[in-house]
Amino acid sequence: MSVSSKGAEATITAAEFLRRPAVEKSRPPKSYRLPELDAHIRSVRTRNEVRMMREARHAGVRTPCVYDLDVSRCSITMELVPGVVAKDVISAGGDEALRVAAEIGRAAARLHSAGLCHGDLTTSNVIVRPDGEICLIDFSMGRSNATMEDIGVDLRLLENAFASSHAGMDDVREAMMSAYFEGVPDPDAVRRKLEDIRNRGRYT
Ligand SMILES: Nc1ncnc2c1ncn2[C@@H]1O[C@H](COP(=O)(O)OP(=O)(O)O)[C@@H](O)[C@H]1O
Ligand SMILES: [Mg+2]
Incomplete structure (x- = not known):
């Protein structure tokens, strides 16, 4: 399974959390956006993603468990889903x-x-x-x-x-x-x- 994909917006890297296999999805700053706007977009998307994963799970849809959230770096550490x-x-x-x-x-x-x-x-x-x-x-x-x-x-x-x-x-x-x-x-x-x-x- 590939866990080092680089999308247009987010970076996915293999990680570990409390010895569990994890992935870190981070949103590095984008220099083509105004810095204030960039910080806002990255932060909104990161928090939205965590909230939506939780709500989807409550609706009966399997989503990765979130292990950690670093708001300042706009990075989510979550369960690595094998497959x-x-x-x-x-x-x-x-x-x-x-x-x-x-x-x-x-x-x-x-x-x-x-x-x-x-x-x-x-x-x-x-x-x-x-x-x-x-x-x-x-x-x-x-x-x-x-x-x-x-x-x-x-x-x-x-x-x-x-x-x-x-x-x-x-x-x-x-x-x-x-x-x-x-x-x-x-x-x-x-x-x-x-x-x-x-x-x-x-x-x-
Ligand atoms: N929790 C995860 N477990 C395993 N693979 C993952 C996980 N999250 C992302 N990936 C892999 O990384 C790819 C990109 O992640 P995704 O969240 O879809 O970001 P993007 O915005 O770049 O599409 C996915 O298609 C998948 O292959
Ligand atoms: Mg995707």
């Missing part, structure tokens, strides 16, 4: 791809039913543990008190992620979507919103 990203599992196809896709749909439904949106729902932000359980990560753009618009946009992102990373795998996208709609209290309202967002994308 592989869902993107790779799904790309490999087969029954496991269908199962993981459905699990992702169910997890998204749990989040949305609790009024939470993830903000960056892609198959790269889901880890499939060796025991098969899925764990959602990368919540810095998430929010609670999500509106129907937030929920629709979240689902649209997920649908797009399946369409682009897993092009041609219509059955896995369907497995994800049907598990999702089975898990939300008002599937028709979300369907209408999703259609609305798809149409907007088409005509703007």
